[in-house]
Amino acid sequence: MARLGTDKFVVEREKEVATRLSPGVFPAGRQSEWSAQNRTLTHSVHPLTNSVALGVAGKLPRELLKTDVRVYEQDQRVYVCGLGTMPDERLPFVNDTHAVFAAIQSIMDARGDHVGVDALLRMSALYREAMLRQVRVLQDARDSEFVRSENDVFQAMHAVWHLLEIVYVTTNAGLSASVVPYYMEWLNFNFPAPAAADGERILGSSPDANALAQNSDVWPYVQKLALRGHVTTVANMLERIAPAQALSAAASRWARELAQTARDMPLGSSDETSGSFNGRWRRWNSGLQSMATNMGSMLDKADDAALSALLCVVDVMRGDADTISRVGETWQDVLGAVLLYSEPTAQTERLPALAQLVLEQFEADDFTLVDRTLAALVRHELPEFLVYCNQIDAWLSAHVSDLMEHIGILDSCRRVFKVEPREHYLVALGERYLTHEGLWRVAMDYFGLCRTRVSQSIMGEYIVRMPLESDRKAQQVLRVCERYKLTEASERVHRQLGRQKWQRGRLGAAIAHFVRVNDSSAVGQICDQLWAEYLASGLLTYGPIIDSVLASSGHDRVRFLTQYRDFHECYKAGEFARAGKLLLSILVGEIAPIHAVPDLLVDSIPLLEGDALVFGADDTLELMRCAESIVFVGGEEGGVERDELSIFSVACARNLARSYVMQ
């Protein structure tokens, strides 16, 4: 059996994929001409999906060329190639198995160490149902190469999964359950033989027992039935053949006896002890042995084709290894018959040894990928098994390694692989899902439920590159960050949203996002923009914008704008005293930006000059102190506003005088 080298466990080369660009970039065969005209291809890989954008580019910039090159239509095309994308037909399968996967993780979380095998068995059965559903859907679909290859993949996955379930889950219950009935069930479900069509054909072409006995296909058919353990059908066939004239009396007699023996084959039942079952089985087996001896001695005396065919059937059913190897076509057949007829109570531990014996008789190079996978599984060579699973399909290796982790058998693989196998395969599957737009959330769940540091950081990188096309999508992305505790990613998303809204002119929403991440410089810049708009237009329209920002933001500039707006409202409503207090609190609290203070002082002039006394002596002195502090800041600005400042100073002086008189 060819063994894989260790280096293959460490690194796997993805299959190379080649695509032809069509319509082509240059006429066929003229590549050197094209290339000589300063042309080459440039590319860019999409950050999330496996797609590449390609376009024609020049080796040297056009400006540096001595003669100008004509630009053709092909030069202006951009090609987008998807590599290894997820086909739409798999969507229902992907979504259903995602639900099962998530359910398994939550079951394992809830129960911890006391996991019931039944729960895992149920989930495993759900996976298989999903695969079978997909197979049915594919059978209804129109035939094409894609459909056929998908069909093969899913049938292979089902066979592999089913055997995995039998070997590790069903018989794991700790009871001394025999693996043999499950193995036969698996064999007959996934690799049905002989074909029912053959049986119908044989019976259909042979109207009576004579014709049946003389049909050359009938004995191989009966032998194959016996190999697969379909004893009732064997008995039925023999009883139909027995009355044939073409058979010798001996053959006819033996046929009837064999039919009866076949019907008597002992089947285990759950309430029978293994001791009693073994007894019955040994008696049945010894009956077959004596039948074989008698028939053999009869054949020594006279040649009888029918009798020798019957002997073959008897040999199969008594567990004769040589006959079984001769009749069986695949190693699964042979292993099944060996188990059924020589060790019917064999347990899972016997499988590797028996399988080794059987497999040695077959040529390993002829094995298909599925054969190799199943052989590795039966021989309990789990690392090899996982690698082969990955070659069948990425889905299979990811979910198999997950199941193996939950059963507790993945440790043997850990010693062999350089990377953590479950994480490696789950992340690979998640990345595969990311190539499909509609599966991003499923991919995130696979990354998240993997629960390792590496998968967490990979998830963090991918989530911040998610395109945020709509508000709802942004909310969903933020929910994912919350669920999997990606705080840094969440902040980056908020920043991205803030910038996006800022560019679009939605300043209130932008402020809200920046406040969430405590980016005070960005908030400050937006507030300055609002202030500048107010100054430019003269209308205070930013009120509703500010209102919508979280009231508890506590950012200086936001408070400044809010209080300034309140000041404006009070002024308009005629509540001058309150307006004055607000203005003063802005100046005293020093929450206004430096460039806004002169405007605030100018705003105070009408209040100073007004009929009622708004500012008391102390207040007026405060105002004058503010004025003085800004005069000493910046040369140019002080100069420009000297006129207004002088008016302000006069107003202050007059108000000061008034206040002394009135108080």
Add this chain to the structure above:
Amino acid sequence: MNSLQVQPVARKITGIRWLPPRAGNAYTDTDLYFVSGSSAKHKELVLWTTANPDFQQTNDDNNNVDAETSSPLATLVAKVKHDGDVHDIAAPASDIVATASSFGTISIYNIGHTDSGDSSLSLREAVTAHKFANGEPAVATSLSVQPTNSADAEIASCGEDGRIAYAPISRLDALQRHEVDSTVITGVCWPMPTQLAIATRAGQVKLFDRRAPAEVQAVFVDPSNTYEFECIAAHPSQSFRLATGTDTGAVLLWDIRNPKKPTMEAFNVHESNVWSVGFHSSDAAKIVSCSEDASLAVTQWVSDSDRQSRGVRHLSGFFNTLSVNCFDVCPFTRTSIIIAGSDSGNLLMEKTAASDFAIY
């Protein structure tokens, strides 16, 4: 948790709406129609048909069919490509649907039924209703049809640009736009034919008079909580009752009879964003909501007199793990049917027989 029936359709469904019965208002149609809209990779509008459960025979042979050959919930009848993701659908008549798209356009589609049983969907006209100040298209987040019986009913839409737009369904080019909010408007509804209500991401519910839509008539906010609203719905008959869904999973029921002091009650029925909310069409004492936590909830609220009959029923499906984006309750049947669409690419359905009606 009650379970929903699930049909995988390989499309992310983001909008769904029942169509009024074809034969006027008579409830004699044996088939019901609904339209679903999908987003992401395949942006389409699909017309589906499903059997009317009011007409199912009581001695159903279907009950004995094994699970593998169970009939699908709904059958595809027609589909058409849609420009942009479908964010909301409205069905003003049995042959017209209006959609709100991610490019900010309101589109009207005609549904044609031929005598041979074929049906088709075709675009009639589209108008761009929502744009940002820098020219980029803004997502139109929700649509609502004015609840009048006049032929010139209007359709109102709201978008991420903070504007509401409305136009008469028959003359979309007569569209009017008004900027009314500085954050994203997530839902719009008509409590009365002359009144619009919107819900914003800043946690405000604003009322507008249709005749003066640029001015805000009233603003309602819950100052004790920082909610972000995702959707809004109006009670079918009591125009002072509104329901809004929040981003943390609460459904709020507002009573705005006294505009200065609105009362609000919160039902914490979900664990994540409530994408859509509505009063049940045959029993307005129930509020139905769907959420990012992959479930639908039917909440029984009643006015203060009878507190005992309150309760919540959750609906979900095992094979549906992703967000339920949208739902609609069929207002034309006695059996209550709720259909919903989810991100898992599933169509979900729940039928419950009407609890009290006279058999005739």
